[in-house]
Amino acid sequence: MAIGIFDSGVGGLTVYKTISEHFPELDMHYLGDTARVPYGSRSQETVINYSLQCAGFLVDNFDIDTIIVACNTASSYAIDHIRKKFKVNVIGVVEPGSYSALQVTENNKIGVIGTRATVRSGSYVKALKAIRSDVEITQTACPLFVPIVEEMLVDTDIADMVVRHYLDNMMTTGADTLILGCTHYPLLKNVIAKFYPDIKIVDSSEAIIDCINELKLNVNQHSKREIYLTDESPAFETLKNILAGGITAKKAVLKP
Amino acid sequence: MAIGIFDSGVGGLTVYKTISEHFPELDMHYLGDTARVPYGSRSQETVINYSLQCAGFLVDNFDIDTIIVACNTASSYAIDHIRKKFKVNVIGVVEPGSYSALQVTENNKIGVIGTRATVRSGSYVKALKAIRSDVEITQTACPLFVPIVEEMLVDTDIADMVVRHYLDNMMTTGADTLILGCTHYPLLKNVIAKFYPDIKIVDSSEAIIDCINELKLNVNQHSKREIYLTDESPAFETLKNILAGGITAKKAVLKP
Numbered sequence: 001m002a003i004g005i006f007d008s009g010v011g012g013l014t015v016y017k018t019i020s021e022h023f024p025e026l027d028m029h030y031l032g033d034t035a036r037v038p039y040g041s042r043s044q045e046t047v048i049n050y051s052l053q054c055a056g057f058l059v060d061n062f063d064i065d066t067i068i069v070a071c072n073t074a075s076s077y078a079i080d081h082i083r084k085k086f087k088v089n090v091i092g093v094v095e096p097g098s099y100s101a102l103q104v105t106e107n108n109k110i111g112v113i114g115t116r117a118t119v120r121s122g123s124y125v126k127a128l129k130a131i132r133s134d135v136e137i138t139q140t141a142c143p144l145f146v147p148i149v150e151e152m153l154v155d156t157d158i159a160d161m162v163v164r165h166y167l168d169n170m171m172t173t174g175a176d177t178l179i180l181g182c183t184h185y186p187l188l189k190n191v192i193a194k195f196y197p198d199i200k201i202v203d204s205s206e207a208i209i210d211c212i213n214e215l216k217l218n219v220n221q222h223s224k225r226e227i228y229l230t231d232e233s234p235a236f237e238t239l240k241n242i243l244a245g246g247i248t249a250k251k252a253v254l255k256p
Numbered sequence: 257m258a259i260g261i262f263d264s265g266v267g268g269l270t271v272y273k274t275i276s277e278h279f280p281e282l283d284m285h286y287l288g289d290t291a292r293v294p295y296g297s298r299s300q301e302t303v304i305n306y307s308l309q310c311a312g313f314l315v316d317n318f319d320i321d322t323i324i325v326a327c328n329t330a331s332s333y334a335i336d337h338i339r340k341k342f343k344v345n346v347i348g349v350v351e352p353g354s355y356s357a358l359q360v361t362e363n364n365k366i367g368v369i370g371t372r373a374t375v376r377s378g379s380y381v382k383a384l385k386a387i388r389s390d391v392e393i394t395q396t397a398c399p400l401f402v403p404i405v406e407e408m409l410v411d412t413d414i415a416d417m418v419v420r421h422y423l424d425n426m427m428t429t430g431a432d433t434l435i436l437g438c439t440h441y442p443l444l445k446n447v448i449a450k451f452y453p454d455i456k457i458v459d460s461s462e463a464i465i466d467c468i469n470e471l472k473l474n475v476n477q478h479s480k481r482e483i484y485l486t487d488e489s490p491a492f493e494t495l496k497n498i499l500a501g502g503i504t505a506k507k508a509v510l511k512p
Contacts, residue, residue, distance in 0.1 A: 035302050036292050043488040046291050116490055144414075147403050158400075158417055165414060232299040234372055256512055 001065040002027035002221060003212075004058030004088075008050070009037030010229075010236045011146065011183035012070030013243035015093070015205040019068070020225070020245075022209050026217075027224040029062045030244075031252055035231035038146060039073040040115025040182070047117065051078035052085060053254040057228075059086050060255075066091065066217060068208060072114050072181045076123035089215055096207030097179050098127040102135065104200045105177040109136045111170050111199075114181030116141045124181055138173045142166040142182075149184045150235040154191060163191050171196055178202065187242075228252035257321040258283035258477060259468075260314030264306070265293030266492045267402065267439035268326030269483075269499035271349070271461040275324070276481070276501075278465050282473075283480040285318045286500075287508055291487035294402060295329040296371025296438070303373065307334035308341060309510040313484075315342050316511075322347065322473060324464065328370050328437045332379035345471055352463030353435050354383035358391065360456045361433040365392045367426050367455075370437030372397045380437055394429045398422040398438075405440045406491040410447060419447050427452055434458065443498075484508035 005016055009032050016030050031054055033039075039047050051074040055067055066089040067082065069075045075092030083090045101110050112124040119141040128135050144162045153159050170178075177200045180186055186203045193201065212219070227249045229236060240246055261272055265288050272286050287310055289295075295303050307330040311323055322345040323338065325331045331348030339346045357366050368380040375397040384391050400418045409415050426434075433456045436442055442459045449457065468475070485492060485505045496502055 035298060037297075041293075041490055042291060046487045143407050144400075144403050144409075147400050151399050153400075153421075156421070158414070158421060161414055161417060165409075165412070231302045234297055 001063060001218065002029060002224065003066045003068060004029045004031070004062055004064040005068040005070050006031040006033070006054040006058060006074070007071040007183060008032070008039035008073065009034050010233060010239055013239060014183050014186045015068065015070035015208060017243045018205040018209065019212065023212065023219040025221050025223050026219045027221040029058060029064065030227045031057055032227070032229045032233065032236065033254070034229045034233040034236065038115065039071060040117045040143070040146070042117065044077045044121070047073055047077040048081050052081060053256065055082045055086055057252055057254050059088065064088060066215065069093065070183055070205070072118045072183065072204070076118050076121035091208060091211045093183065093204035093208065094123045094127050096211050097181065097202055097204030098124060098131060100204070100207040101177050101179050101202045102128065102132055104202065107174065107176045108134065109173065109175040109177070111173065111175035111178045112137060112139045112181050113142050113166065113178065113185065115146070116143055118181050124179060138170050138175055140166055140170050145182065145188055146184045149187045150238065152238055154187055159188065159191050160195070163188065164195060167192065167196065171199070176200060180204065226250065230254060257319060257474065258285060258480065259322045259324060260285050260287070260318055260320040261324040261326050262287040262289070262310040262314060263327040263439060264288070264295035264329065265290050266489060266495055269495060270439050270442045271324065271326035271464060273499045274461040274465065275468065279468065279475040281477050281479050282475045283477040285314060285320065286483045287313055288483070288485045288489065288492065289510070290485045290489040290492065294371065295327060296373045296399070296402070298373060300333045300377070303329055303333040304337050308337060309512065311338045311342055313508055313510050315344065320344060322471065325349065326439055326461070328439065329373045332374050332377035347464060347467045349439070349460035349464065350379045350383050352467050353437065353458055353460035354380060354387060356460070356463040357433050357435050357458045358384065358388055360458065363430065363432045364390065365429065365431040365433070367429065367431035367434045368393060368395045368437050369398050369422065369434065369441065371402070372399055374437050380435060394426055394431055396422055396426050401438065401444055402440045405443045406494065408494055410443055415444065415447050419444065420451060423448065423452065427455070432456060436460065482506065486510060
């Protein structure tokens with residue numbers, strides 16, 4: 001048995017990388033829907049439709065027991081639909097990230113950043129409040145973060161200016177913890193930490209490790225690693241050495 | 257008879273707006289494939305496939321005699337395929353823009369900016385060289401321009417910095433003319449002109465007016481204007497008042 005991971009594109013490779021490092025012998029099949037990325041600006045109906053197709057590809061083609069939805073937008077909108085349709089474990093990024101944030105906050109004030117769709121869905125607000133109802137939450141959509149990462153502009157003045165554009169206001173709310181609610185954002189962690197050194201940054205991909213441990217899966221497999229994309233992707237070529245050990249991607253065709 | 261216009265998203269509304277202003281009585285049906293935008297980072301095969309579906313939607317649903325491909329990426333990759341499949345006039349943005357640029361350049365040095373896919377396709381280079389073989393061309397992909405426009409950051413320091421990031425180098429080549437090879441870019445025209453006041457800026461949407469005139473279409477129709485989108489679009493809500501007279505979009509479902 002193995003794990004299937006999907007994301008709207010290549011951002012979920014930050015999750016893939018974290019899991020790879022923690023469980024080096026685990027078998028993993030990654031799918032990036034690069035023919036239709038990004039999901040973050042699409043409607044709920046469209047995100048659910050695309051996400052079910054991605055999950056279907058993983059279940060139909062590989063002997064997996066667990067799907068990891070390594071995309072905050074898909075986790076926000078589609079996870080219940082995936083759980084209902086497929087008889088495997090389904091782990092998203094929203095709940096693990098919310099648990100982690102509540103463990104580390106000391107003043108009960110949490111900031112959440114993500115795509116427009118993730119913020120609009122209110123999924124982190126719901127997940128956080130379900131665990132601790134009196135938590136204070138501020139959300140900000142940061143739509144320029146993904147292109148900054150995919151264009152390798154992380155170490156430029158542009159990234160500095162864009163980070164401050166989105167986060168300066170949020171930091172005045174007194175939040176001591178910041179959830180990176182998009183799988184691309186861990187690559188901006190150092191820029192965020194440079195300007196706001198006191199904030200505790202929560203990266204959901206690390207929180208997923210605990211979920212995998214709780215499932216008590218057999219993680220001693222054959223270190224099989226495959227990456228499938230629905231279209232060629234310049235962003236993948238840019239990021240594959242950093243996040244995927246330079247692996248070559250295969251073409252995936254999804255059923256409508 | 258009427259005109260059908262399509263684009264990968266909402267950038268083609270700059271073309272829609274220019275045509276609307278020149279031919280106020282023309283009937284026009286606009287389709288934006290907002291469920292799969294952007295095309296600019298996708299492969300040739302995928303762009304052709306999506307473009308044929310868009311053209312098919314316009315031909316199947318409306319009594320049109322002309323399709324305007326208001327997307328540089330689709331014009332670069334798919335226009336011959338659309339011409340072969342559908343028996344209507346097909347106007348892209350690459351050839352009209354190239355003609356205009358060659359009319360205005362005085363030193364025969366032209367810069368072209370666009371998405372990664374448009375630049376990679378070399379379509380402007382081919383079109384320009386086909387008309388004047390000794391023209392000198394420099395191309396630069398500017399992937400951050402589209403999100404800057406869609407996030408309404410045009411009047412910020414971020415836009416200034418990003419414009420200079422992409423264009424400072426190109427301007428050292430001595431080009432006196434710059435083709436805006438992406439339909440979003442006209443909204444950055446003022447920022448570009450601020451930093452490079454001597455460059456002649458070519459906006460393909462204006463060049464299309466001459467093509468429509470040459471076809472000698474009946475442009476005195478009923479001023480019917482419709483906008484269809486394949487998904488809800490925050491970018492459309494942001495830009496509709498500037499580019500589409502505040503019109504409400506309808507939902508389009510494309511055949512695979």
